Amino acid sequence: MKGLYCKLSEAGEVKFIIQDTSLPTAIGNHQVKVQVKSCALSHVDIKLREDLKLQSEHVPVGREIAGVVLQVGPKVTFFQPDDEVVGILPLDAEVSGLCDVVLIDEYNLVQKPEKVGWFEAAGAIKDGLKAYTALHTLARIAVGQTLLVLDGASPFGLLAIQLAHYHGVKVLATAVSPEDQKFLEQLRPSLGVLESLVARVIGVWDLKVDLVDLCLEETGGLGVDIVIDAGVRLHEEDTEEVRNHLPHKHDIISLLGVGGHWVTTEDNLQLDPPDSCSLFLKAASVSFLNEEVWEASRARQGRYIHIMKDVVEKLSTGTFRPLVENPVPLYEATVSMEMVQRRQLRKRVVVKL
Structure with a gap:
C-alpha cells in the first residue's frame, strides 16, 4: 500500500513523495488496526521533530485519521471490530495516515458518532484538541x-x-x-x-x-x-x-x-x-x-482522550462546524500537501481514501 512522506534534502528543502509501505505482521497488545476512510493534512513542523530527536529520512505525513476498526490487539478494551473511530497518529508514528490501513495505539483513538461524517471528523480533531488546550488547559476560560x-x-x-x-x-x-x-x-x-x-x-x-x-x-x-x-x-x-x-x-x-x-x-x-x-x-x-504535549506524560492520557471525545461530541451536536475544503483524492495529496506546507490554503484539507 502507498502512503505520503516528507523528505528533507541536504539543502533543507521539503519534498513530499508517495511511496510504498507495509505494516508489521503482528499486532501489539494495545494496538488497533484501522481501515482509513479520510485523513487530514497539517503543516509538518520540521523544527519540532528535530528538537525532539525524531529526525528520519522519510517523515510520515497525515496524522489525523477517521476510519473503521478491522482488528484489535489481545488487551484492547475500548474498541472492537467494525467500530467507527477518529484519532491522531503520534509524532513518532512510522506509517503515514494516508495508507489504506494503519496500526495505532487504542489510547490515541475515540469512537466517532454515527452522525459525524468522515471528513468533518478528520478535519476537526486536531484543531479541536488545540482549541481545548488553549482555552481550557492553558487559559482556564470562564x-x-x-x-x-x-x-x-x-x-x-x-x-x-x-x-x-x-x-x-x-x-x-x-x-x-x-x-x-x-x-x-x-x-x-x-x-x-x-x-x-x-x-x-x-x-x-x-x-x-x-x-x-x-x-x-x-x-x-x-x-x-x-x-x-x-x-x-x-x-x-x-x-x-x-x-x-x-x-x-x-x-x-x-x-x-x-x-x-x-x-x-x-x-x-x-x-x-x-x-x-x-x-x-x-x-x-x-x-x-503546543498541542503535541499530550503524549509527553502518561498522567495526562485520560484527559487527552476526554478532550478528543468532547471534540467529536461537539461535532455531532453542531457546536463545532470546521472549515474543511472539498475532499481531495489520494493522487492530488502531494500537490495539496505542498500548498499546506507553504500555508497557502485557508481551509483544512482532507484526503478521501
Missing part, C-alpha cells in the same frame, strides 16, 4: 470573560471562537482580509439564530485600524482577559506584509487586562525586561501552545 482570537477565520481560530462562545465568553477576532472579515461577521451559532458568534471583528488588513485601541474600546478600557495569537512580530523592522498580519508583542501586552492570559503559538518568543515589567504590573501570564 463565563463572562473576553477573548481575542487573532486570525479568527483560520481552521483553528474558527473552532476556538465556537468553543469560547459555547462557554459564554465574549469573543473578539481579527480578520486578515476583507473576505475573512465578511465570513466572521456572518458567523452564527446555528441556522436561524440572529446572535453573532463574534462580538466584534477587527480588520487588521486595514492599515488605519489600531488593534489595541479597538480592544480597549470594546472592553471599556479594561483590556481583554485572554489572547490567542497566530504568531507575533518580535521586531519593529519586519516587512510590511508581516506588519499587516501579525501584531507586535508590545500590542498584545498593551491590550491585556489585569490578570490576563496570553496564549502564544510563537515558539521563540523573546520578552525584554520592559515587557516582563508590564506583565508583572498586570499580574498577567504567558503560556506556550
Whole structure:
C-alpha cells in the first residue's frame, strides 16, 4: 500500500513523495488496526521533530485519521471490530495516515458518532484538541470573560471562537482580509439564530485600524482577559506584509487586562525586561501552545482522550462546524500537501481514501 512522506534534502528543502509501505505482521497488545476512510493534512513542523530527536529520512505525513476498526490487539478494551473511530497518529508514528490501513495505539483513538461524517471528523480533531488546550488547559476560560482570537477565520481560530462562545465568553477576532472579515461577521451559532458568534471583528488588513485601541474600546478600557495569537512580530523592522498580519508583542501586552492570559503559538518568543515589567504590573501570564504535549506524560492520557471525545461530541451536536475544503483524492495529496506546507490554503484539507 502507498502512503505520503516528507523528505528533507541536504539543502533543507521539503519534498513530499508517495511511496510504498507495509505494516508489521503482528499486532501489539494495545494496538488497533484501522481501515482509513479520510485523513487530514497539517503543516509538518520540521523544527519540532528535530528538537525532539525524531529526525528520519522519510517523515510520515497525515496524522489525523477517521476510519473503521478491522482488528484489535489481545488487551484492547475500548474498541472492537467494525467500530467507527477518529484519532491522531503520534509524532513518532512510522506509517503515514494516508495508507489504506494503519496500526495505532487504542489510547490515541475515540469512537466517532454515527452522525459525524468522515471528513468533518478528520478535519476537526486536531484543531479541536488545540482549541481545548488553549482555552481550557492553558487559559482556564470562564463565563463572562473576553477573548481575542487573532486570525479568527483560520481552521483553528474558527473552532476556538465556537468553543469560547459555547462557554459564554465574549469573543473578539481579527480578520486578515476583507473576505475573512465578511465570513466572521456572518458567523452564527446555528441556522436561524440572529446572535453573532463574534462580538466584534477587527480588520487588521486595514492599515488605519489600531488593534489595541479597538480592544480597549470594546472592553471599556479594561483590556481583554485572554489572547490567542497566530504568531507575533518580535521586531519593529519586519516587512510590511508581516506588519499587516501579525501584531507586535508590545500590542498584545498593551491590550491585556489585569490578570490576563496570553496564549502564544510563537515558539521563540523573546520578552525584554520592559515587557516582563508590564506583565508583572498586570499580574498577567504567558503560556506556550503546543498541542503535541499530550503524549509527553502518561498522567495526562485520560484527559487527552476526554478532550478528543468532547471534540467529536461537539461535532455531532453542531457546536463545532470546521472549515474543511472539498475532499481531495489520494493522487492530488502531494500537490495539496505542498500548498499546506507553504500555508497557502485557508481551509483544512482532507484526503478521501
